[in-house]
Amino acid sequence: xxxxxAQMVCExxxxxxxxxxxxxxxxxxxxxxxxxxxxNGFEHILNRHEQAAVHAADGxxxxxxxxxxxxxxxxxxxxxxxxxxxxxxxxxxxMVVISxxxxxxxxxxxxxxxxxxxxxxxxxxxxxxxxxTLEELPTILKEAFYIARSGRPGPVLVDIPKDITVEIGEFxxxxxxxxxxxxxxxxxxxxxxxxxxxxxxxxxxxxxxxxGGVVLSNAYELVREFAKKTQIPAVETLxxxxxxxxxxxxxxxxxGMHGNYASNMAMSETDLVISLGARFDDRVTGKxxxxxxxxxxxxxxxxxxxxxxxxxxxxxxxxxxTEVLKQxxxxxxxxxxxxxxxxxxxxxxxxxxxxxxxIDSDEVIxxxxxxxxxxxxxGDDAIITSDVGQHQMWAAQHYPFxxxxxxxxxxxxxxMGFGFPAAIGAKRAFPDKIVINITGDGSILMxxxxxxxxxxxxxxxxxxxxxxHFLGMVRQWQxxxxxxxxxxxxxxxxxxxKALAEACGGIGYDVTTKxxxxxxxxxxxxxxxxxxxNVQTNRFEDVxxxxxxxxxxxxxxxxxxTKGEA
Amino acid sequence: MTKNVKERRVISVIVMNESSVLSRITSLFAARxxxxxxxxxxxxxNSDMSHITIATTxxxxxxxxxxxxxxKLIPVYKVIEHEEMVEKEMVLAKFPxxxxxxxxxxxSSAYNGGVxxxxxxxxxxxVADEPKRVKHFIxxxxxxxxxxxxxxxxxxxxx
Numbered sequence: 001x002x003x004x005x006a007q008m009v010c011e012x013x014x015x016x017x018x019x020x021x022x023x024x025x026x027x028x029x030x031x032x033x034x035x036x037x038x039x040n041g042f043e044h045i046l047n048r049h050e051q052a053a054v055h056a057a058d059g060x061x062x063x064x065x066x067x068x069x070x071x072x073x074x075x076x077x078x079x080x081x082x083x084x085x086x087x088x089x090x091x092x093x094x095m096v097v098i099s100x101x102x103x104x105x106x107x108x109x110x111x112x113x114x115x116x117x118x119x120x121x122x123x124x125x126x127x128x129x130x131x132x133t134l135e136e137l138p139t140i141l142k143e144a145f146y147i148a149r150s151g152r153p154g155p156v157l158v159d160i161p162k163d164i165t166v167e168i169g170e171f172x173x174x175x176x177x178x179x180x181x182x183x184x185x186x187x188x189x190x191x192x193x194x195x196x197x198x199x200x201x202x203x204x205x206x207x208x209x210x211x212g213g214v215v216l217s218n219a220y221e222l223v224r225e226f227a228k229k230t231q232i233p234a235v236e237t238l239x240x241x242x243x244x245x246x247x248x249x250x251x252x253x254x255x256g257m258h259g260n261y262a263s264n265m266a267m268s269e270t271d272l273v274i275s276l277g278a279r280f281d282d283r284v285t286g287k288x289x290x291x292x293x294x295x296x297x298x299x300x301x302x303x304x305x306x307x308x309x310x311x312x313x314x315x316x317x318x319x320x321x322t323e324v325l326k327q328x329x330x331x332x333x334x335x336x337x338x339x340x341x342x343x344x345x346x347x348x349x350x351x352x353x354x355x356x357x358x359i360d361s362d363e364v365i366x367x368x369x370x371x372x373x374x375x376x377x378x379g380d381d382a383i384i385t386s387d388v389g390q391h392q393m394w395a396a397q398h399y400p401f402x403x404x405x406x407x408x409x410x411x412x413x414x415x416m417g418f419g420f421p422a423a424i425g426a427k428r429a430f431p432d433k434i435v436i437n438i439t440g441d442g443s444i445l446m447x448x449x450x451x452x453x454x455x456x457x458x459x460x461x462x463x464x465x466x467x468x469h470f471l472g473m474v475r476q477w478q479x480x481x482x483x484x485x486x487x488x489x490x491x492x493x494x495x496x497x498k499a500l501a502e503a504c505g506g507i508g509y510d511v512t513t514k515x516x517x518x519x520x521x522x523x524x525x526x527x528x529x530x531x532x533x534n535v536q537t538n539r540f541e542d543v544x545x546x547x548x549x550x551x552x553x554x555x556x557x558x559x560x561x562t563k564g565e566a
Numbered sequence: 567m568t569k570n571v572k573e574r575r576v577i578s579v580i581v582m583n584e585s586s587v588l589s590r591i592t593s594l595f596a597a598r599x600x601x602x603x604x605x606x607x608x609x610x611x612n613s614d615m616s617h618i619t620i621a622t623t624x625x626x627x628x629x630x631x632x633x634x635x636x637x638k639l640i641p642v643y644k645v646i647e648h649e650e651m652v653e654k655e656m657v658l659a660k661f662p663x664x665x666x667x668x669x670x671x672x673x674s675s676a677y678n679g680g681v682x683x684x685x686x687x688x689x690x691x692x693v694a695d696e697p698k699r700v701k702h703f704i705x706x707x708x709x710x711x712x713x714x715x716x717x718x719x720x721x722x723x724x725x
Binding site for chain 1 (some may be wrong): 581582585586589590595597630631632634635637638640641643723
């Protein structure tokens with residue numbers, strides 16, 4: 001069928017089954033937007049900043065597991081999108097971002113709104129394309145979606161010069177892709193798996209180390225079965241919260257810099273780490289030479305480059321977690337769960353000794369209380385997104401996540417401003433779920449223009465601002481490591497959050513007491529409108545436990561009061 | 567531990583011929599802090615692929631990481647970390663005509679080359695040899711006051 005490049009873009013998006021595209025128009029992408037206006041195969045959400053559009057597509061992808069799609073124009077439209085691409089890249093989120101580019105004849109001339117998009121995005125995309133002819137456009141779009149979702153997922157950029165979008169040509173959307181140089185490995189090596197199973201049978205203190213790859217591979221049921229069958233205890237990374245389920249007796253908690261005592265001690269004393277889709281990030285391992293010092297390591301990962309990158313691995317298995325676990329599970333029949341009972345008891349004692357805890361207060365709202373309260377009030381029904389900082393860690397520590405994809409946050413890049421637009425994406429994907437962005441008074445301002453987006457499209461995202469009038473995590477480090485010199489972290493000068501939300505067509509709540517907190521959250525759910533819940537918390541609460549940067553996991557600063565400063 | 571010993575290594579990367587594939591490889595090296603000692607690239611005859619030869623330095627652990635990271639690039643078809651290889655580098659050198667031409671000619675033949683051009687004011691020789699011998703040639707050539715020396719970078723093939 002004959003059509004323009006712009007039409008091809010729309011037809012390809014429809015052919016991929018995409019229902020929602022997030023974006024922002026501009027000069028170089030106008031022909032495509034003209035076709036968007038004419039079609040009704042998908043909806044377009046006009047975010048109020050390109051960064052937010054990409055985060056929204058990202059949130060959509062994290063909530064559904066499908067490829068998120070965003071569209072931006074050339075130059076500043078694209079550069080604004082870069083943080084969104086990098087955020088998705090670090091967390092391996094499948095996404096296709098389509099950017100306009102100046103016409104082919106102007107490329108390289110420093111034209112208006114020209115920037116080398118493929119050059120800039122190379123280190124923060126799984127792959128990128130600059131379309132050079134109309135003929136290759138359908139194939140490139142097909143490949144972009146395929147590359148984004150296959151293997152280790154990631155964002156793909158397709159940069160399309162304006163003249164190609166107006167040119168007319170023959171369109172057939174390819175049914176298959178043929179990339180001889182790209183063949184992801186899904187099945188695990190049989191011999192390596194046998195050896196790993198043997199190691200599990202021989203271990204005395206094995207530990208499941210569960211990462212975000214389990215979520216990406218939709219393997220949580222298999223992981224739960226693995227744990228149940230073997231009774232091997234488990235720790236989760238920040239990206240894996242929800243995989244085991246909060247109520248699972250085998251789950252010790254989150255490990256790492258802000259992991260709980262039992263999890264970090266388990267990792268320090270285990271004799272066999274069974275790593276599933278985790279990548280030994282520095283925020284998880286602490287001092288590498290002390291990390292899992294007494295353990296052999298089984299590492300299952302779809303990305304071979306993750307294996308042996310930071311830690312020497314004894315049993316490397318390259319493959320998709322789902323496929324590999326399907327291979328492993330039948331071989332676990334010979335594992336005797338009683339064998340690990342002594343180990344489980346040790347860990348139980350650790351948890352009794354220092355459970356995840358905080359000192360609550362009746363005078364002031366403690367951020368940890370707020371998180372737990374949200375969990376009590378909405379629990380399973382909600383999807384929780386977060387920004388980056390103290391509130392993010394408290395959410396990860398204290399929210400009772402019960403299923404994967406319930407917890408959406410920027411783990412790898414740590415992007416402030418991610419939570420609100422990501423929540424918009426998640427809510428659009430699941431309109432019947434309550435979607436709450438747990439955020440801070442620092443982060444929320446980084447994409448607050450999305451109030452307008454959420455109000456216009458009636459996307460009722462609840463933003464709970466845990467307001468301590470500080471850039472809290474940096475303030476915490478300044479308290480601990482910089483002699484309390486609070487350089488540029490005092491955020492006492494603030495907007496009127498309630499009025500701000502109202503000015504943009506949402507609802508605002510000022511919350512200072514626990515009673516007000518309950519009332520506001522219940523009202524926000526009932527009102528079904530985008531809102532800011534501005535929750536005053538105590539100023540000097542710290543995220544604990546904490547492993548100081550570069551320290552060994554077993555050297556934790558444990559919870560204590562910070563009296564005198566509150 | 568031989569694993570952490572820094573050594574000179576040569577990697578061949580077979581890539582699909584498409585625009586910006588070379589910059590994907592060089593920016594990977596730059597972004598991850600890997601060193602490139604020399605790099606050559608040319609199309610593979612009768613195919614839609616190119617052969618890139620990279621000489622670098624690092625431990626075997628680092629080499630493993632470089633190889634895996636290169637593999638992750640979508641247009642990279644194959645990565646060969648050479649162990650048993652034949653390695654050659656070409657060099658062009660220009661000398662003033664007033665120098666001892668017989669000596670220069672003998673020197674270049676000793677390093678698997680010869681005179682390729684003689685002009686009014688200068689003589690140009692070419693040598694093609696193993697990188698270690700190329701280094702010796704360049705040292706030996708110094709006494710004839712070369713005005714210019716251009717090295718071609720390493721190409722390698724597995725034995």
